Amino acid sequence: MSSHSEQAGLEQAVVRRQGSRGFWPLRDLPVLVWLAATVVVALVHPFVPAPRWLMIHLLMLGAVSHAIVVWSRYFTDALLHSAEDDRRSQNRRLLLLNGGVILVVVGVPSHVWPLTLLGATAVGSAVLWHGWTILRQLHAALPARFGSSVRYYVAAACFLPVGAGLGTALARDLADPWHTRLVVAHAAVNLLGWVGLTVVGTLVTLWPTMLRTRIASGAERATTRALPVLVCSVLVTAGGASAGVRPLAAVGIAGYVTGLLLTAPAFVDALRRKPPTAFPAWSVLSGLTWLVGTLVALGAGIGAASSWPQVHEVFGWLTPFLVAGFGAQVLLGALSYLVPVALGGGPTPVRAANLVLDRGAPLRLVVTNTGLLLCALPVPSTVRVLASVLVLVALAATLPLLILAVRASRSATAHPTSAPGGARVPHGRPAGQMSGLAATGLAVVVMAVAAGVAVDPAVLGAGTTVSAAAGVAATGETTTVEVEARDMRFTPATISVPAGNRLVIVLTNTDDEDVHDLVLETGTDSGRLSPGETVRVEVGVVGRDLDGWCSVIGHKQMGMVLTVHVTGTGTGTGTGAAPTTAAASSEGHASHLHGPGVNDGDPSPAETDETREVEPTPATDHLDLMAEPSPGWAARDAALPPLPALPRSRVHRRTFVVRDVEREVAPGVTQRLWTYGGTAPGPVLHGRVGDRFEITLINSGSIGHSIDFHAGALAPQRPMRTLAPGQSLTYRFRATRAGVWLYHCSTMPMSAHIANGLFGAVVIEPRHLPSVDRSYLLVQSELYLGEQGGEVDVTKLADENPDLAVFNGFANQYDHAPLTARVGERVRVWVLDAGPNRPTSFHVVGAQFDTTYAEGAYLLRRGESGAQSLGLQAAQGGFVELTFPEPGDYPFVSHVMIDAERGAHGNFRVSP
Numbered sequence: 001m002s003s004h005s006e007q008a009g010l011e012q013a014v015v016r017r018q019g020s021r022g023f024w025p026l027r028d029l030p031v032l033v034w035l036a037a038t039v040v041v042a043l044v045h046p047f048v049p050a051p052r053w054l055m056i057h058l059l060m061l062g063a064v065s066h067a068i069v070v071w072s073r074y075f076t077d078a079l080l081h082s083a084e085d086d087r088r089s090q091n092r093r094l095l096l097l098n099g100g101v102i103l104v105v106v107g108v109p110s111h112v113w114p115l116t117l118l119g120a121t122a123v124g125s126a127v128l129w130h131g132w133t134i135l136r137q138l139h140a141a142l143p144a145r146f147g148s149s150v151r152y153y154v155a156a157a158c159f160l161p162v163g164a165g166l167g168t169a170l171a172r173d174l175a176d177p178w179h180t181r182l183v184v185a186h187a188a189v190n191l192l193g194w195v196g197l198t199v200v201g202t203l204v205t206l207w208p209t210m211l212r213t214r215i216a217s218g219a220e221r222a223t224t225r226a227l228p229v230l231v232c233s234v235l236v237t238a239g240g241a242s243a244g245v246r247p248l249a250a251v252g253i254a255g256y257v258t259g260l261l262l263t264a265p266a267f268v269d270a271l272r273r274k275p276p277t278a279f280p281a282w283s284v285l286s287g288l289t290w291l292v293g294t295l296v297a298l299g300a301g302i303g304a305a306s307s308w309p310q311v312h313e314v315f316g317w318l319t320p321f322l323v324a325g326f327g328a329q330v331l332l333g334a335l336s337y338l339v340p341v342a343l344g345g346g347p348t349p350v351r352a353a354n355l356v357l358d359r360g361a362p363l364r365l366v367v368t369n370t371g372l373l374l375c376a377l378p379v380p381s382t383v384r385v386l387a388s389v390l391v392l393v394a395l396a397a398t399l400p401l402l403i404l405a406v407r408a409s410r411s412a413t414a415h416p417t418s419a420p421g422g423a424r425v426p427h428g429r430p431a432g433q434m435s436g437l438a439a440t441g442l443a444v445v446v447m448a449v450a451a452g453v454a455v456d457p458a459v460l461g462a463g464t465t466v467s468a469a470a471g472v473a474a475t476g477e478t479t480t481v482e483v484e485a486r487d488m489r490f491t492p493a494t495i496s497v498p499a500g501n502r503l504v505i506v507l508t509n510t511d512d513e514d515v516h517d518l519v520l521e522t523g524t525d526s527g528r529l530s531p532g533e534t535v536r537v538e539v540g541v542v543g544r545d546l547d548g549w550c551s552v553i554g555h556k557q558m559g560m561v562l563t564v565h566v567t568g569t570g571t572g573t574g575t576g577a578a579p580t581t582a583a584a585s586s587e588g589h590a591s592h593l594h595g596p597g598v599n600d601g602d603p604s605p606a607e608t609d610e611t612r613e614v615e616p617t618p619a620t621d622h623l624d625l626m627a628e629p630s631p632g633w634a635a636r637d638a639a640l641p642p643l644p645a646l647p648r649s650r651v652h653r654r655t656f657v658v659r660d661v662e663r664e665v666a667p668g669v670t671q672r673l674w675t676y677g678g679t680a681p682g683p684v685l686h687g688r689v690g691d692r693f694e695i696t697l698i699n700s701g702s703i704g705h706s707i708d709f710h711a712g713a714l715a716p717q718r719p720m721r722t723l724a725p726g727q728s729l730t731y732r733f734r735a736t737r738a739g740v741w742l743y744h745c746s747t748m749p750m751s752a753h754i755a756n757g758l759f760g761a762v763v764i765e766p767r768h769l770p771s772v773d774r775s776y777l778l779v780q781s782e783l784y785l786g787e788q789g790g791e792v793d794v795t796k797l798a799d800e801n802p803d804l805a806v807f808n809g810f811a812n813q814y815d816h817a818p819l820t821a822r823v824g825e826r827v828r829v830w831v832l833d834a835g836p837n838r839p840t841s842f843h844v845v846g847a848q849f850d851t852t853y854a855e856g857a858y859l860l861r862r863g864e865s866g867a868q869s870l871g872l873q874a875a876q877g878g879f880v881e882l883t884f885p886e887p888g889d890y891p892f893v894s895h896v897m898i899d900a901e902r903g904a905h906g907n908f909r910v911s912p
Contacts, residue, residue, distance in 0.1 A: 030062075030063075030066045030094070030098055031063045031066050031067050031070075031331075031335065032399060032402065034058055034059065034062030034063035034066065034101075035059070035063045035396075035399055036399060037058050037062070038055055038058040038059045038062075038063065039392065039395075039396045039399070041054060041055050041058060042055055042392050043392070053108070054105060054109070055323075056319065056323050057101070057104065057105055058105065059323060059327060059328060059331075060190065060191070060195065060323060060327055061101050061104065061105075061123070061190075062098070062101045062105075063331060064195055064327055064331055065097060065101070065123070065127070065160070065194070066094065066097060066098060067331060067334070067335070068156070068194070068195070068198050069093060069094060069097060069126070069127065069130050070090075070094070071202070071334070071338065072130075072134070072153045072156075072198060072202065073090060073130070073133070073134070075149070075150075075153075075202060075205075075206075076134050076137060076138075076150050076153065079144055079146045079147065079149055079150055079205065080137060080138065080141035080142075080144050080147065080150060081141070081142070081144060082137060082140070082141045082142075089129075089133070093126045093129050093130050093133075094126075096122050096125060096126040096129075097122070097123055097126035097127065099119075099122055100118075100119045100120065100121070100122025100123035100124075100125075100126060101119065101123060102119070103115055103116070103118055103119025103122065104116055104119035104120060104123065104167070105119075106119075107119055107171070108171050108653075109653065111650050111651045111652075111653070113171055113172060116168060116171045117168050117171075120164040120165065120167055120168040121164070123160070123161075123164050124160060124161030124164040124165070125161075127157050127160040127161060127194075128157060128158075128161055130157055131153070131154050131156075131157025131158060132157075134150060134153050134154055134157070135154045137150075138150050138151070138154065145220050146204065146205055146220055146223075148201070148204075148220055148223045148224045148227060149201040149202065149204055149205060149223065150201075151201075151227060152197045152198065152200060152201025152202075152223075152227060153197075153198060153201060155193075155197050155227065155231050156193060156194050156195075156196075156197035156198045156201070157194075158193075159189050159190070159193030159194045159197070159234065160189075160190065160193070160194040162189050162193075162238075163186055163189035163190035163193065163194060166182050166185055166186040166189060166238075167186050167190075169182060170182055170183060170186060172651075179732065180308045180311060180312040180315075181241050181242055181243075181244055181308060182241070182242065183312065183315065184237075184238075184241035184249060184302075184311060184315055185237075185238040185239075185241040185242045187315070187319070187322075188234055188237040188238045188241065188249075188252070189234060189238050191322055191327075192230075192233075192234050192237065192256055193231075193234040193238075195327060196230070196234075196256075196291070197227075197230060197231070197234075199330055200223075200226070200230065200260070200263060201223070201227075202334075203267070203284065203288075204219055204220070204223045204263065204266065206334070206337075207267055207270055207281075207284065208270040210276075210280055210281045210284065210337050211270050211271070211273075211274045211275075211276065211281055212274060213270050213273050213274040214270075214273075215266070215270070216265065216266040216269035216270060218265075218266070219263075219266035222262055222263050222265060222266055223263055223266075225262055226259045226260070226262040226263045227259075229255060229256075229258060229259035229262060230256060230259035230260075232255065233252050233253070233254075233255030233256035233258075233259055234252070234256065235252075236248060236249075236251060236252030236255060237249050237252025237253055237255075237256065238252070239252075240252055244308070246302055246303070246305060246308070246311060247303065249302050249311075250299050250300075250302040250303035253295055253298055253299035253302065254299050256295060257292060257295050257296060257299065260291075260292060260295075267288075271285070278354065278358050278361065279333070279336055279357060279358045279361035279364070279365070280333045280334070280336040280337035280357070281333070281337075282333070282361065282365050283329045283330070283332055283333030283336065283365065284329070284330050284333035284334065286325070286329050286333075286365060286368070286369050287325065287326045287327070287328075287329035287330035287333065288326070288330070290321055290322070290325030290326045290329065290369075290372070291322070291325075291326040293321075294318050294321045294322050294325065294326065297314075297318060298314065298315065298318050301314030301315075301318070302314065302315075307718075312730070316728065316730075320375070321372060321375075321376065324368075324372060324391060324395065325369070325372050328395050329368065329395075332395065332398045335398075335402065336357045336398065336401075336402070339353070339357075339402060339405065339406075340353035340354050340357065340405060340409060343405075343406065343409040343410075346413075348412050348413075349408075349409040349410075349412040349413045350409070351412075352405075352408040352409055352411070352412035353405040353406070353408050353409040353412075354405075355408070356401055356404045356405040356408045357398070357401050357402065357405050359401060360397070360437060361437070362437035362438035363394075363437040363438065363440050363444070364394045364395075364397055364398075365394075365438075366437075366438045366442050366445070367390050367391070367393075367394040367444055367445060368391050368394040368395055370442060370445045371387040371388070371390045371391040371394070371445055371448075372387075372391055374387040374445060374448075374449065375387050375388055375391070378530055378532065378533065379449070379726075383448065383449050384726050385700070386448040386449075386451060387445065387448055387449075390444065390445060390448055467522070467540065467541075468503075468520070468522050468524075468539055468540055468541065468542045468543065468544060468546055468564075469500075469540065469541040469542065469543045469544075470543035470544035471543060472499050472500045472541065472542075472543025472544075473500055474500050474502070474541045475498065475499075475500035475501050477498070477500075477501045477502070478501060478502040478503075478504060479497045479498065479501045479502070479503050479504070480503075480504040480505075480506060481495050481497075481503070481504070481505055481506065482506045482508070483495070483505055483506065483507050483508070483518070483562065484507075484508050484509075484510045485507060485508070485509045485510065485511060485516035485518070485529065485550065485560070486509070486510045486511045487511065488550075488555060488558045488559055488560045488748060489559060489560060490518070490548075490550075490560060490561070490562040493561065493562060493563065494562075494563045494564075494565055495562065495563070495564045495565065496565050496566075496567050497542050497564060497565070497566060497567070498566070498567055498568045499542070499543050499566045499567065499568045500541060500542075500543060500568075501541070501542060502539075502540060502541050502542075503539035503540070503541075503542045503564065504536060504537065504538055504539065505518065505526075505536075505537040505539060506534065506535075506536055506537075507526050507529065507534065507535050507536075507537055508529075508532075508533070508534040509529035509530065509531055509532065509533050509534075510531075510532075511531050512531055512721075513531060513704055513706075513721055513722035513723065513724060513747075514531070514552075514703070514704035514722050514724070514747065515528050515529065515530055515531075515552060515702075515703045515704050515724060515725065516528070516529055516550050516552060516555065516560070517529060517550055517551055517552065518537060518548055518549075518550065518562060519548060519549055519550070519551045520539065520546050520547070520548040520562075520564070521546055521547050521548070522539070522540075522546065524537060524538075524539055524540075525551075528552075528702070528703070530724050530725065530726075531724050539564070542564060542566055543566060544566055545563070545564060545565055545566055546563070546564035547561065547562070547563060547564075548561065548562035548563070548564065549561045549562065552703050553703070553749075553752045553753075553756065553791055553792060553794060554748070554749030554751070554752035554753075554794050554797075555749070556794075557749065557752075557794050557795075557798060558748060558749050616787040616788065616790065617787060617788045618785070618786075618787060618788065619669050619670070619671060619785035619786060619787060619788045619789075619790065619803075620785055620803055621788070622668045622669050622788055623666060623668075623669050623785070623803065623804075624667060624668065625666065625667075625811055625812055625902075625903060627667035627668055628667060628816070629664070629667045629810075629813075629816055630664060630667065630668065633664065633816075634817075635808075635810070635813045635814060635816065635817035636679070636808045636809060636810065636813065638776045638777055638778060638807075638808055638814070638819055639774070639775070639776060639777075640684070640686065640763060640775040640776060640777045640830060641686075641775075642771065642775065643686060643687070643688060643765065649688065649690035649691045649692065650687060650688075650691050650692075651691070651692045651693075651694065652685060652687055652691060652692070652693045652694070653694045653695075653696075654683065654685065654693075654694075654695050654696070655695075655696045655698065656676040656677055656682065656683065656695055656696070656697050656698070656707065657676075657677055657678075657698045657700050658674065658675070658676060658697070658698065658699045658700055658701045658705045658723075658758070659674075659675055659677070659678055659700050659701060660672055660673070660674055660675075660701050660702055661673055661675050661678050662789055663675075663679075663680065663757075663809075664810070665783055665785075665804065665806065665809065665810055665811065666804060666806075666810065666811035666812075666903060667811075669785065669788070669811075670788060670789050671756075671757075671783065671785065671786065671789070671790065671791065671792075672789055672790055672791050673756055673757035673791075674701055674705065674745070674753065674756045674757050674758050674791075675757045675758065676707070676758060676760055679809065680757030680758070680759070680781075680809045681759055681760045681761060681779045681781070681808060681809055681834065682743070682758070682759065682760030683760060684760065684761055684762075684763065684777060685711075685743075685760075685761070685762040685763070686762075686763045686765075687735055687762075687763075687764055687765070688735070688764065688765050688767075689735055689736065689737065689738055689764060689765070689766070689767055690734070690735065690736075691734070691735050691764070692732070692733075692734050692735075693709070693711070693712070693731075693732065693733055693734075693735065693762075694730060694731075694732050695707070695709070695730070695731045695732075696728060696729070696730045696731075697723065697728060697729055697730075697731060698727075698728040699723040699724065699725050699726065699727055699728065700725070700726075701725060702725060703725065704722040704723060704724050704725070704747050705722065705723060705745050705747055705753065705758060706720050706721060706722045706723060706745055706746050706747045707720065707731060707743060707744070707745060707746070707758075708720045708743060708744055708745070708746040709731060709733055709741070709743045709762060710741040710742045710743060710762070710875065711733065711735050711737075711739075711741035711743070711762040711764055712731075712733025712734065712735070713733070713736065714733060716746070719731045719732075719733075720746050722747045735762070735764045737764065737856055738764050738765060738766035738767070738769075738856055739764055739855060739856045739877060739878070740761055740762070740763050740764075740777070740830045740831070740832045740877030740878065740879065741761070741762040741763075741764065741832075741877065742759060742760075742761065742762075742832060742834055742875045742877065743759065743760050743761070743762055744758055744759040744760075744834065745758035745759070749794070750836070751797055751836045751837065752792050752794050752797060754781075754834065754835060754836040755781075755782060755783065755784055755792045755797055755836050756791055756792040757809075759779070759781065759834040760779070760834075761777060761779050761830075761832045761834075761877070763777065763830055766853075772826040772827065772828040772881065773821075773822075773825035773826050773827065774820075774821055774825060774826075774827045774828070775827075775828045775829075775830070776819055776827070776828070776829050776830065777808075777829075777830045777831075777832070778807045778808060778829060778830070778831050778832070778842075778892075778906075779807065779808055779809075779831075779832045779834050780805065780806070780807055780831070780832070780833050780834065780840045780842075780894060780899075780904055781805070781806060781809070781834040781835065781836075782802035782804065782805050782806075782835065782836065782837060782838055782899075783802060783803055783804040783805075783806060784796040784797045784801070784802050784803060785803040785804065797836075797837075800837050800838075802837075802838065802899075802902065803902070804902050804903045805838065805894060805896075805899035805900075805902040805903055805904040806902075806903045806904060807904055807905075807906055810903075811902070811903025812903050812905050812906065813906065814892075814905075814906025814907055815905060815906055815907055818889065818906070818907040818908060818909035819906065819907070819908050819909070820908070820909050820910075820911070821884055821908055821909075821910050821911075822884075822910065822911055822912070823883075823884055823885070823886060823887055823910060823911070823912055824883055824884075825883065825884070826881060826882075826883055827881065827882055827883065827884070827908075828851075828879050828880070828881045829842070829844075829879060829880050829881075829882075829892075830877070830878075830879040831870060831872065831877060831878060831879065831880070832872075832876075832877035833872040833873065833874050833875065833876055833877065834874070834875070835874030835875060836874060837874060838874065838896065838899060839871065839872060839873045839874060839896060840871070840872050840894040840896060840899070840904070841869045841870070841871045841872075841894060841895035841896055842869055842870045842871075842872070842880065842892070842893075842894060842895070843868060843869040843870075843892065843893055843894075843895040844880075844882060844890055844891070844892045844908065845890060845891040845892070845893065846888070846890045846891075847882050847884060847885075847890055847908075848866040848867065848868060848882065849866060849867040849868070849869075849870070849880040849881065849882050850862050850863070850864075850865075850866055850867075850881060850882060850883075851879075851880065851881035851882075852867045852870050852878065852879075852880050852881075853878045853879050853880075854870060854871075854872065854876065854877070854878030855876055855877070855878060859878075862881065867880070869895050884908065884910040886910070887910050887911055887912050888910055889907045889908070889909055889910070890907065890908040890910060891905065891906070891907050891908075892905075892906050892907070892908060893905050893906075
């Protein structure tokens with residue numbers, strides 16, 4: 001049969017698959033539902049962080065899998081020239097598939113493993129049933145030219161149940177390195193096996209059909225040769241990952257790329273003869289490009305990795321590009337082509353629907369792919385977030401267009417002569433209009449970059465500068481010095497420059513993890529540099545010694561300072577002395593380096609005037625501990641809810657997003673805090689001995705941060721490492737000992753990161769802990785106030801001179817919103833001293849403790865005697881139990897009385 005006959009048969013099968021022309025094909029509706037759910041989760045993610053796997057599974061397991069089961073069934077009819085009337089069976093398969101996906105996305109976050117197992121079994125069974133139906137049809141049909149594509153569907157269907165099994169095992173929260181190895185194997189089987197094989201097998205015929213050109217000669221032979229290569233490569237990748245053999249996994253990825261290249265000539269031939277002109281083909285082409293590029297990067301990353309944690313980082317970084325770049329774009333492109341054909345009604349309604357789906361195509365495609373590319377580059381976190389939002393909006397725009405396309409098709413069917421898709425509809429867009437839309441898309445991305453740079457304090461300059469010349473005449477010579485920022489030091493730490501020479505500092509952040517900058521006393525500022533970034537800092541003519549430092553909080557105090565030493569007198573003849581540092585060179589050295597250019601040239605007379613900026617106000621000027629909180633203020637809920645009665649240990653999965661937020665810490669006093677999840681203290685983790693914790697940390701702050709869980713015991717080098725802005729990691733530990741444990745940022749200087757808000761509590765209950773009527777958690781910490789709305793004052797911190805000592809982040813908050821209890825009720829109060837420096841002696845005025853517990857051991861058990869306070873040093877915790885004898889207000893304090901007077905004070909309000 002000719003190529004044109006094959007393609008005509010394909011389109012005819014698509015038309016036959018819908019029940020009545022002009023109406024939405026009902027079996028595609030779940031695809032839109034899953035896509036809409038993905039968009040909703042992505043939109044609320046910045047406010048209610050959701051696990052990334054949820055968005056991935058809604059798209060890939062929900063939308064893509066449903067589309068595969070629906071469309072591959074009908075493509076099989078077209079390619080084999082046969083059909084089975086199994087609509088009821090198909091509906092049952094789809095119901096089983098979607099029900100299973102729902103159970104998976106509910107069961108995993110709720111930690112109900114039997115629910116996850118049931119869902120994965122349903123998904124795997126539905127796909128196996130689907131594959132068996134296609135295989136039976138393949139055996140019953142006469143030989144067909146493109147029967148190999150159907151074999152791709154059968155092979156793909158065999159992989160998903162394996163992937164579902166691996167996913168079910170991952171839901172048991174396996175410890176590393178097994179977790180990372182199975183994550184890679186799971187993704188290889190599902191993304192490359194289930195999705196990848198289906199896409200390749202379909203596009204052999206669908207791609208030239210979309211381009212309206214003939215299928216290349218020999219396409220079927222190339223497809224037949226590539227299938228065993230692709231299948232074996234998936235098996236090698238998954239097997240190598242499962243066995244922990246990284247080189248084998250890398251070889252498997254390379255083999256998969258080789259299999260794709262075997263099919264490439266047929267794709268390229270169609271592309272050469274008729275380039276894409278509409279959104280569907282461009283979207284599919286973009287998706288395939290991302291697939292190949294991402295796989296090349298993944299294979300290289302796995303091959304170069306020295307450990308499985310490094311593989312996890314590489315894979316975690318590339319996964320969004322596989323999902324959004326490849327999966328979403330191929331799905332949306334295919335739907336945009338197939339839905340108008342499935343709606344039917346003849347050429348006019350199809351053109352009408354196509355015209356709607358092609359609206360703004362160049363703009364959407366440029367925004368999607370340029371935004372994804374921007375996310376792959378080492379840009380500031382704010383820029384990356386804005387680019388991600390643009391990508392989401394561009395992809396999501398296809399959903400309402402699909403609805404509008406249905407309306408346009410129905411209208412054209414009912415009124416063929418007057419419909420927008422009638423004979424007057426042009427078959428393409430003018431080249432100028434398309435290039436204009438593409439330019440608009442690029443401009444939107446550029447504006448996002450500019451906006452991200454403008455609002456990100458990490459990339460802003462320092463403002464007004466003053467001259468470093470000090471009246472010395474310029475020599476006309478330039479001294480260029482290369483300086484490295486690493487390990488809280490500048491190397492070299494002293495620069496010598498002849499008086500009158502122009503100084504250029506080429507600064508490179510060679511730190512593996514942390515953000516640094518260089519600020520000179522003149523006001524010259526390099527801007528914040530992420531690891532690996534380089535900037536050329538133009539200091540201008542230098543005639544006096546200068547001091548410089550890293551302005552990241554605490555870095556200067558740890559010794560990250562730079563001295564510029566001027567030598568000679570500066571003759572003004574233009575023959576200044578040669579540079580004296582080993583890295584110095586002539587003007588123009590390292591001119592290729594990028595970064596925020598600073599102070600290019602000597603300042604104008606206006607720039608040397610004294611600054612007229614208003615001096616910032618110290619936060620202590622607003623401090624009044626007797627004042628009422630601001631309107632709308634609400635106290636942090638100190639109640640610790642009881643744990644559910646479960647027969648076995650639980651898995652706790654949480655996502656902590658580090659954010660810089662301005663918060664009130666006392667009435668009328670605000671500070672810009674670094675927080676886990678927007679609060680200081682951060683979210684409370686509560687469990688029992690034996691529970692497992694899986695915490696995903698995302699650094700969306702302006703500098704490097706990390707996390708250290710005292711409740712876990714493991715080597716700190718990898719899980720506690722500093723993350724640059726935009727990076728993330730997953731920290732896994734098992735709670736083996738009881739107590740109330742501190743977690744905190746361990747990035748140096750650690751005292752500043754804790755004092756500025758990066759700390760929280762993990763409550764692990766002892767075995768057989770008796771129940772109580774009420775349970776509360778109080779975390780004491782200190783605040784060293786900087787400017788109003790500013791960050792921690794590291795000088796006060798170094799002097800151990802706090803302005804406030806607080807419970808749960810706000811001075812005297814439980815004086816304004818007392819904790820409640822009733823007479824005779826047993827109350828347990830968990831207390832954690834987060835520090836970073838001062839001890840506490842927890843005491844309730846007018847009451848006595850009959851139980852005290854500190855650092856994993858009972859100091860006093862009920863019925864033995866009584867205690868008046870619980871003394872804790874920084875990073876220690878415990879609990880007390882008491883009953884109140886009569887109604888009234890019972891103050892609780894740190895009996896380090898100066899701290900009680902600094903805000904470590906509250907009340908229990910006891911009712912009859």
